[in-house]
Amino acid sequence: MISNQAKKQIDVWVAKYPIGRQSSAVMEALKIVQAENENRLSADIIQAVADYLDMPSIAAQEVATFYENYNHKSVGKHTIRICHNISCMLNGADDLVKYLEKKLGVKTGKVTKNGLVNVKKVECLGACVGAPMFQIGEQYYENLTKQKIDEIVDNLK
Amino acid sequence: MNEVCFKNLDKKKCYSLKVYEQSGGYSIWRKILKGELTPEEIIDELKASGLRGRGGAGFPTGLKWSFMPRNASMQKYVVCNSDEGEPGTCKDRDILRYNPHAVIEGMAIGGFVMNASVGYNYIRGEFMEPFKRFEGALKEVYKAGLLGKNIGASGVSFDLHTHLGAGAYICGEETALLESIEGKKGQPRFKPPFPANVGLFGQPTTINNTESFASVPEILSQGGQWFADIGVENSGGCKLFSVTGHVQKPSNFEVPMGIPFKDLLEMAGGIKKGRKLKAVIPGGSSTPVLTAEVAMEMTMDYDGIEKAGSMLGAGSVIVMDDSTCMVATLTRLAHFYYDESCGQCTPCREGTGWLYRVLKRIMDGDGKADDIDLLLGVSDKIMGNTICALGDAAAMPVESFLRNFRPEFEYYIKHGKSMVKG
Ligand SMILES: Cc1cc2nc3c(=O)[nH]c(=O)nc-3n(C[C@H](O)[C@H](O)[C@H](O)COP(=O)(O)O)c2cc1C
Ligand code: SF4
Ligand code: FES
Numbered sequence: 001m002i003s004n005q006a007k008k009q010i011d012v013w014v015a016k017y018p019i020g021r022q023s024s025a026v027m028e029a030l031k032i033v034q035a036e037n038e039n040r041l042s043a044d045i046i047q048a049v050a051d052y053l054d055m056p057s058i059a060a061q062e063v064a065t066f067y068e069n070y071n072h073k074s075v076g077k078h079t080i081r082i083c084h085n086i087s088c089m090l091n092g093a094d095d096l097v098k099y100l101e102k103k104l105g106v107k108t109g110k111v112t113k114n115g116l117v118n119v120k121k122v123e124c125l126g127a128c129v130g131a132p133m134f135q136i137g138e139q140y141y142e143n144l145t146k147q148k149i150d151e152i153v154d155n156l157k
Numbered sequence: 158m159n160e161v162c163f164k165n166l167d168k169k170k171c172y173s174l175k176v177y178e179q180s181g182g183y184s185i186w187r188k189i190l191k192g193e194l195t196p197e198e199i200i201d202e203l204k205a206s207g208l209r210g211r212g213g214a215g216f217p218t219g220l221k222w223s224f225m226p227r228n229a230s231m232q233k234y235v236v237c238n239s240d241e242g243e244p245g246t247c248k249d250r251d252i253l254r255y256n257p258h259a260v261i262e263g264m265a266i267g268g269f270v271m272n273a274s275v276g277y278n279y280i281r282g283e284f285m286e287p288f289k290r291f292e293g294a295l296k297e298v299y300k301a302g303l304l305g306k307n308i309g310a311s312g313v314s315f316d317l318h319t320h321l322g323a324g325a326y327i328c329g330e331e332t333a334l335l336e337s338i339e340g341k342k343g344q345p346r347f348k349p350p351f352p353a354n355v356g357l358f359g360q361p362t363t364i365n366n367t368e369s370f371a372s373v374p375e376i377l378s379q380g381g382q383w384f385a386d387i388g389v390e391n392s393g394g395c396k397l398f399s400v401t402g403h404v405q406k407p408s409n410f411e412v413p414m415g416i417p418f419k420d421l422l423e424m425a426g427g428i429k430k431g432r433k434l435k436a437v438i439p440g441g442s443s444t445p446v447l448t449a450e451v452a453m454e455m456t457m458d459y460d461g462i463e464k465a466g467s468m469l470g471a472g473s474v475i476v477m478d479d480s481t482c483m484v485a486t487l488t489r490l491a492h493f494y495y496d497e498s499c500g501q502c503t504p505c506r507e508g509t510g511w512l513y514r515v516l517k518r519i520m521d522g523d524g525k526a527d528d529i530d531l532l533l534g535v536s537d538k539i540m541g542n543t544i545c546a547l548g549d550a551a552a553m554p555v556e557s558f559l560r561n562f563r564p565e566f567e568y569y570i571k572h573g574k575s576m577v578k579g
Contacts, residue, residue: 021340
């Protein structure tokens with residue numbers, strides 16, 4: 001269920017915490033397995049992580065549902081996480097959300113038909129001096145304009 | 158400007174160990190390793206510097222460090238709060254990206270002072286670029302033999318690890334953050350006991366903000382008095398202000414405490430062309446909003462902002478011009494707190510939902526005449542009645558938006574649309 005590669009990555013995190021506190025690594029462990037599973041978690045995978053970290057599966061489930069970065073349904077290959085909080089809103093984020101919806105032909109929260117992209121409105125990403133901004137994968141894109149969005153989104157594969 | 162956390166900002170590879178050391182970095186840590194500095198001396202300097210916690214609450218850092226039971230034999234921890242998520246705040250991201258070594262040295266010094274041999278830096282999960290920078294910096298210091306166990310046979314040990322968040326604003330609250338490092342839901346703990354007694358993994362722990370830690374090495378190099386003199390009474394030193402919103406050149410500025418707001422506004426290029434200043438939130442979304450008139454007279458220090466009727470918070474200055482609809486803005490903030498409430502306390506869980514739904518109803522044109530009283534009543538019931546300060550943070554904007562811009566809300570309720578033409 002969890003690949004050896006993933007186990008290796010998880011072990012790096014486990015080593016950071018005191019002996020017997022391996023469940024501290026659950027947040028990263030869930031991210032690591034999620035990335036290997038088309039960006040989503042399932043009950044079985046959460047169970048596997050709980051087993052690997054020797055913790056109650058309910059505790060792993062709680063973490064998987066409490067934090068925003070875990071997905072429990074299909075989200076497509078890329079998630080465009082666009083900030084709609086105050087500094088970005090003041091700089092036109094709402095317009096850009098509409099623009100993205102129109103461009104991609106989907107409402108926020110839904111995946112494009114080809115399974116490539118989904119747009120999610122998120123709260124402040126701590127890059128307010130670069131408002132409006134969004135995040136795709138690990139990358140932040142700041143000072144967005146419609147033109148810039150075209151360039152970025154058209155290049156998503 | 159740029160004297161402490163941003164000292165090396167204009168240098169190439171300013172985040173590297175080499176540049177940091179060339180400008181005096183790790184000299185305090187090396188002194189400690191040579192036994193030339195005592196914890197008491199360091200605490201005295203920090204107290205003299207007037208450094209107050211940069212995470213929002215403004216608690217004096219030197220005093221906080223003195224609360225740790227340093228002579229107790231059990232394991233103790235220092236934890237850095239890099240969870241930066243307060244809307245309008247984006248300074249810690251830049252400290253991590255451009256001066257990670259100052260955070261590391263500050264944490265190591267804290268570890269020595271509080272006799273804590275292990276530290277964790279909790280970095281919000283979205284900050285992957287800052288995280289990688291910080292990890293890169295850690296690698297450099299370990300390689301240079303400046304961290305680890307019994308470092309250079311000095312008898313001093315300090316190991317530092319990162320922990321990544323996974324998307325929850327509430328984890329910025331220090332006890333929720335500790336729960337999160339323990340691999341749990343980020344729900345704040347009841348206090349007491351305070352973390353200095355029962356913290357991470359049940360052990361004594363001190364939590365400080367990224368900017369607080371990053372300020373420590375320079376304070377100790379130049380002296381507490383030097384830092385205090387940069388600022389004003391009760392607000393020692395300089396501070397990073399994130400100036401965002403309707404300004405021409407949004408940016409982070411490290412400037413002396415006490416600088417007039419209008420100067421800071423000018424540094425950010427002023428208001429957008431053809432527009433007029435309408436309102437300012439001076440310390441991040443959780444702090445009360447001020448009118449333009451009041452803001453233009455305000456100085457940017459703890460007392461100055463308090464006198465104006467708000468709080469310095471994290472130094473996140475959100476500027477709004479006359480195109481801003483205050484009803485829409487408050488609704489967005491209310492949605493944020495509703496979304497981020499951890500749900501543990503009834504007044505916060507239910508109250509934030511109420512606030513958002515009533516505001517949404519006003520926005521949808523279905524507002525009722527007594528909705529303003531309802532909003533005030535609900536925020537009053539939240540204030541002071543919750544486990545953590547998120548409850549207050551949700552209530553304070555409501556009260557201040559209504560107090561300062563009440564006619565806009567009345568108009569919206571009566572006419573079903575905004576009185577502001579955007
Ligand atoms: C809801 C909430 C969110 C917070 N978010 C942060 C944060 O992102 N970063 C931070 O340093 N402090 C945050 N704080 C404040 C911390 O609880 C704590 O006071 C701070 O990290 C202490 O460090 P300092 O003394 O150096 O400021 C938050 C508090 C609350 C109630
Ligand atoms: S005030 Fe809100 S966020 Fe804080 S503990 Fe209570 S329910 Fe959770
Ligand atoms: S408000 Fe959008 S990044 Fe902070």
